[in-house]
Amino acid sequence: MVEKKYDVTIVGAGPAGCSAAFFLAKNGFKVLLADKTTFPRDKICGDGISSAALNILKEMEVLKKIESIDHHKIGYVKISSPNGRMMTGRYPIVKNFRDYGYVVKRKEFDYVLFEHVKALPNVHVLENFRVENLVYNKDKVTGVAGSHGEEKIDVFSDYIIGADGVHSKIAKKIGLFNDKNKHRAFAVRGYFEDVQDLSDAVEIHYDSQVMPGYCWIFPTGKTSANVGVGVFNRFNETKEAKELFDLFVRNNKYAKKKLKNAKMKGPLKGFPLTLGSFGSKRSSGNVLLIGDAASFIDPLTGEGIYYALLSGKFAAEAIKKGEPNRLAGEYYEKMWAKKFKNREFMPGYLLQTLMGSRIAINAAVFIGSVSKKRATNMAGVISHVLPKYKMIF
Ligand SMILES: Cc1cc2nc3c(=O)[nH]c(=O)nc-3n(C[C@H](O)[C@H](O)[C@H](O)COP(=O)(O)OP(=O)(O)OC[C@H]3O[C@@H](n4cnc5c(N)ncnc54)[C@H](O)[C@@H]3O)c2cc1C
Known part of the structure; x- marks a missing residue:
């Protein structure tokens, strides 16, 4: 049994986990970013990166690296209807946003993000580490337990972030898995x-x-x-x-x-x-869920990369703001509810119904x-x- 100590353990190194790792590391937190696979790994996706997502990638200082790999620039949306009609809409010019997005294959996109955060001094990465359980001391979660090949590892940290996607083990362990x-x-x-x-x-x-x-x-x-x-x-x-x-x-x-x-x-x-919903919580004590693990996909478009990146940033901000009184969970609930719940997911479901x-x-x-x-x-x-x-x- 090997024991390690970090400020935050992030389970899952997709866009959500990488974003959380970046913003935590920039704020001086010592982070373990763990994933069950090794990178580059594929992720089944439409590969569409929205204009809003580009802003967070810029904040993460990784946009130029993304633009240096194979990518296709998008300026229009075409939509056809069941009766065969087609419409074309130009991405609008809106202050503080680019009027374009990209399509980038996820295998390459995620690899660039992963390598980018891996290079940060406060980030330690652990690939091929499948998290299976949370570790408790009395009622408090103190870490995660998992397998690294044949080796069993417990990792101890003050916070755990579940960024482990649609089938999130962490969400299941804290009773917040959205299986509706x-x-x-x-x-x-x-x-x-x-x-x-x-x-x-x-x-x-x-x-x-x-x-x-x-x-x-x-x-x-x-x-x-x-x-x-x-x-x-x-x-x-x-x-x-x-x-x-x-x-x-x-x-x-x-x-x-x-x-x-x-x-x-x-x-x-x-x-x-896992589509965005508005009923339940996304944290329990010192465990926070982000990205698909938190069911943060647009119910209208199926887009999740933007929410994954933004929720990673929110989780990092909540942890910073919540110290030293361990109020991160409360801050995090307020942040996602304000930005995602009423503004995005509720109307998203209404529009999905129309669809x-x-x-x-x-x-x-x-x-x-x-x-x-x-x-x-x-x-x-x-x-x-x-x-x-x-x-x-
Ligand atoms: C077919 C399809 C098309 C889509 N098209 C788009 C699109 O065009 N644009 C868009 O924005 N979104 C799209 N989405 C949604 C988007 O793919 C997700 O929202 C996005 O990948 C979420 O990122 P994430 O980091 O939360 O999760 P993921 O990218 O799924 O990353 C989770 C990571 O956790 C790791 N992991 C899982 N379990 C464990 C464990 N027990 N221990 C350790 N590591 C673990 C996984 O290996 C993985 O690397 C699409 C989804 C699908 C299925």
């Missing part, structure tokens, strides 16, 4: 090459055969794209995302044209999404196709630079 079906979605994605007619637009298609669900074509380069289909569990428990993907790729008039001569590279892969209706989507896309202002607003909501109500008003 209505807060879940499932999505599949495949990478295609020799794709035609791609531009600087991400495409979201509400296809009549796939409803209620959504499809996307996100260009990863001039002739390559991440293509996927997502299904919200609350609308759909029977249709298989893989079947819907086949229908989309084979029959959708926009997909068919783009993918006519394209080849899928690698297998089609699927993964669940279950063909009539509503047909109407929204029609309006977006005849009004440039409405189309720009929709693009602004999707790129997270405008509040959700702008989708309608």
Whole structure:
């Protein structure tokens, strides 16, 4: 048994864990950033990085590194409706935000983030360390226990951050795992090459055969794209995302044209999404949950990288602000509730409900196709630079 001592142990080194590690380390905290895998590792995703997420990457001093690897710049959103109409919205110019986003393959994106925080003096990383349990002293959590290959390790720290994604062990251990079906979605994605007619637009298609669900074509380069289909569990428990993907790729008039001569590279892969909800807590004592572990994915778009990065920053701020009285949990609850709960998740669910209706989507896309202002607003909501109500008003 090996024992170690840190100020904060972060379980999971995806975008959420890396963000928390960065902001804690910058504030002088000694951090262990642990992950069950070794980097680079893949993460099934649409690979879309919103304008709002770019701001946090800049704060993390990593944006230039991301821009130095393969990335595709996005300035437009195209949305098609079940009746086949298409609208195009330009990312709006909003103070303090870029009017563009990126598509970057997660394998590379996460690796750059991981290497970036690994280089910080206060961050110690431990790969191939699968956390299995929390360690208690009486009622207080004092660390985590897990396996590093054959070796069993206990790590002791003042705080634990659960950044361990959709299946979060830490959330389960503190009784805050969000397993509500209505807060879940499932999505599949495949990478295609020799794709035609791609531009600087991400495409979201509400296809009549796939409803209620959504499809996307996100260009990863001039002739390559991440293509996927997502299904919200609350609308759909029977249709298989893989079947819907086949229908989309084979029959959708926009997909068919783009993918006519394209080849899928690698297998089609699927993964669940934990959508933002507003009912429960995201911390217990000195244990805080961030990113997918805290169920922080946009219920409207399925975007989670922005919330992962922002919640990592919030957790670090809450820990700093909460010292020496150990009030981090209280601060953290207030921070995410103020920024995510009413402003993002509540309206996100309302809009998600509308998305279950063909009539509503047909109407929204029609309006977006005849009004440039409405189309720009929709693009602004999707790129997270405008509040959700702008989708309608
Ligand atoms: C198909 C699909 C498409 C998506 N498309 C987009 C998109 O285009 N844009 C967007 O913004 N979001 C998208 N999302 C959501 C996005 O992928 C997530 O919100 C984001 O990855 C959350 O980051 P995270 O750091 O919280 O979790 P993750 O990226 O999942 O990282 C969690 C880490 O924890 C580690 N871990 C897990 N368990 C343990 C353990 N017991 N011990 C140690 N380590 C552990 C894992 O190895 C992993 O590295 C999509 C999701 C899916 C499924």
